[in-house]
Amino acid sequence: MSKTIAFILAGGIGKRLSLLTRFRAKPAVPFAGRYRIIDFTLTNCVRSGIDEVYILTQYISRSLTHHLGIGKPWDLDRISGGLHILHPHLGYQAADWYQGTADAFFQNIPMLKDLYCDRVLILSGDHVYRADYRQFIDFYERAGKPAAVGVVEVPISFCQEFGIATVDGNGTIVKFEEKPERSTSNLASMGIYIFKKDFLISTVQKLKKLHQDLDFGKHIIPYLVRRGKISAFRFKGYWLDIGTLKGYYKASLALLADKPRLRLYESVAPVLTVPDDYPPLVVAQGARIQRSLICKGCTIEGEVSSSILSPGVTVEKGARVKNSIIFHDCSIGKDANIENVIIDKMVVIGRGTKIGFGNAHIPSRLQPSYIDFGITLIGRKTKIPPGIAIGTNCLVCGSREGGSIPRKNIEDGDYYIAEDLQS
């Protein structure tokens, strides 16, 4: 019998998501209101009949491990198989942080050897897409190489953000370029792989001697391409790697289209996630909602347009929310006016505040490379005092305990980060 086990890489720091990953791992960042990013990959696994999943974590894994629990929402609380979280650990052989994506495997080789399976499917916890991995596995079996990588067509202008594969007529990769300036191919590696188990172990062991920070994209794939041992599976659906804050914001708001490319509604098989006990959404008399996704537990008395609200958000009378993403349990005070803002969990916005208006051409002084596209980001548990104005491209975060920020306007591109969070 041939069996596939999945490994999900969920240890990345996700620095380019700015404050959103200040308190959580990237796979645990909320997406589409009620989901966490990792839900999409986990759902793909169980819908593809993979019932043994190992998750490699490392960076602030508390919220991620809390979310995953014993895997119940994905029916992965099983006696045989099921969900397992692999933290970096001390041991007879391994005793270090994971220093690269493939190094995480190196450090778990003793366990890997004991697993009963033929194939290892390596996935990322940072991707949003819906896929049936059985197609990938079928392709891999037919292609007859010991490894395969999933690739997706991207516009040529985006090639420099990905690893780009050139394939021959049989699907074997003949050339692999990491973030090329220009390329004749537009097949980007999705960072998902299938390996024959024994082959994975021997390759990782061999290359670890050469590279301490052993990485799939940087070391293993080029090595296999040189030897003609890896083929490329073309994935045809919607696929998104949550890389930058801008990409996250744009992909989120794209869900508001009448027919978005990511299928959440039409599908008979919903994305699986942790259930909660919020009461259903209440829309009050006088509220206005247009083009928005709004979760349970929300109470809307004001105006919401082109926005995504996670569970438990309150929008009071006269408040206006536009082009914004608001995470769990926030409250937007009376007559507050909010546009182009991403608000993390449990934030309290005082009445009459005005946030997100200004000159989008002034980038953030603190993180100019991530925050330069006309949004303001408010960190978890921040309290915004009433009446103040916060411009655009701002970063605002109160103290860890949920302190209020000073009652002072914040100009475009400026920031306020509480002392205990500065590093």
Added chain:
Amino acid sequence: MILAGGTGEELSILTKYRAKTAIPFGGRYRIIDFALSNCVHSGIIDIAVLAQYSPKSLIDHIGMGRPWDLDRKSGGVSILQPTHHGEVAQWYLGTADALYQNIDLIRNSKADLVLVLSGDQVYLMDYHELVDFHREHGRPITVVIKAVRPSQRSRFGMIRCTRDNSVIDFREKPKSSSFRFASLGIYLFNRDFLLNALRGNKIDIVFDILIPHLANRKVKCYRFNGYWEDIGSIPSYYRASLRLLRDRSLITAPGWPIFTRGTDLPPAKFFQGSLVQNSIVADGCSVKGTVKNSVLFPGVRVEPGAVIEDSIIFSYSKVWKGTHVRRSIIDKFVDVGGKSRVGVVSRGKPEALPTAPDTGPRQRTSGITVIGKNTRISGGADIPQGLIVETHARVAGRKRR
């Protein structure tokens, strides 16, 4: 012990395929969630649900009790249906008989008190206080009571009590009554007393246990002042549902969430041009039309130009373009074709429609229109007010300009 075996005849087709206690309520709950959540919040984690009528939906809903954290090694929730006991084999004949048929469970329990609840009521109650009251008064039975208006008294068991909270008279559903207090069907018994009292063909808790023990003052009454509604009929279901739009405290009480089985549906999606006012909208709904003063359960679709007013729509039903729904209850998986009218006109040709056998004079449903589960209504159909349309029916439409 939660009594959940009633047939709920007055709820007509809403209980054709489900137990009364499993009727959807408040946008995401089932009625029994209130009794179960009250128990769990009150620290009662050893629960039996006594079911016998159409229990499938109830069993599906409760499962192992996980949503209430009742999937426990010790205690937890079990669903008890009538079974063969050697020579005895019969349905639960009444409330006391249902307890008697499960007397082993009561006898083997280490608890010294037995709380008997009804699974078809919505209210928030901390049973701790009831237990304290019961222990303080030292009598074997405590019933929970509430003051009700004279016009309502014929629906209840009415109680007369003394100043020291002893029950001295009990009249079941009197035509009219001067007694102010109604029994809510919530009883707390000393276990040993109950074991004795159940002996010898006892059928009904009220007639066979409560009333016989009034004379020796064994029954105390505990007064409950909060909101409480018994979901016994279509008008009471409709009233309690729409009341949530005015007063949400039943589902938003701090520290007292109502636990229920969750869905995996995406958030509610509101399209350009939608208008929603004073309504509850559950996950997975997709709203393009107008919704006013209504409750939408998960996965409901409201297409452009459709208008839903003062209505309750159960999971996954679809209301197509230009349809008007007013003062109606639409069960699950119903498809209401475009340009139809449901509950809008007061007169029509009911004989041409697949009405439920118990669809009666208009006052039976107080003019509320009810559409049964899985029914398909073709475009342009007209379903007059107060009608009950069968489950799994086909309603022909007509072309409408």
